[in-house]
Amino acid sequence: VYITDLVSSVVTPNQELAGFEKVEIPAGGSRVVTIPVLSAQLAVWSVQNEWVVEPGVFSVKVGTSDVVFAQADLTVT
Numbered sequence: 001v002y003i004t005d006l007v008s009s010v011v012t013p014n015q016e017l018a019g020f021e022k023v024e025i026p027a028g029g030s031r032v033v034t035i036p037v038l039s040a041q042l043a044v045w046s047v048q049n050e051w052v053v054e055p056g057v058f059s060v061k062v063g064t065s066d067v068v069f070a071q072a073d074l075t076v077t
Contacts, residue, residue: 001035002066003042004059006073010044015059015066035062042076 019035063069
């Protein structure tokens with residue numbers, strides 16, 4: 001799971017690894033995998049010298065690598 005903060009008051013990475021799990025799936029198979037992402041993982045160190053989760057849109061990518069993925073947006077209010 002990769003997360004990108006699309007609009008932030010501070011400089012953030014282009015994308016950040018938020019979690020992963022190595023699984024083996026046979027050809028033609030499928031499997032449900034749960035990878036929790038905590039709200040603290042969306043926090044940035046603010047100019048007020050504290051961790052804050054800013055409202056806005058985050059891009060969430062899930063896939064086999066940082067280039068092969070499905071993407072959705074998460075809105076934090």
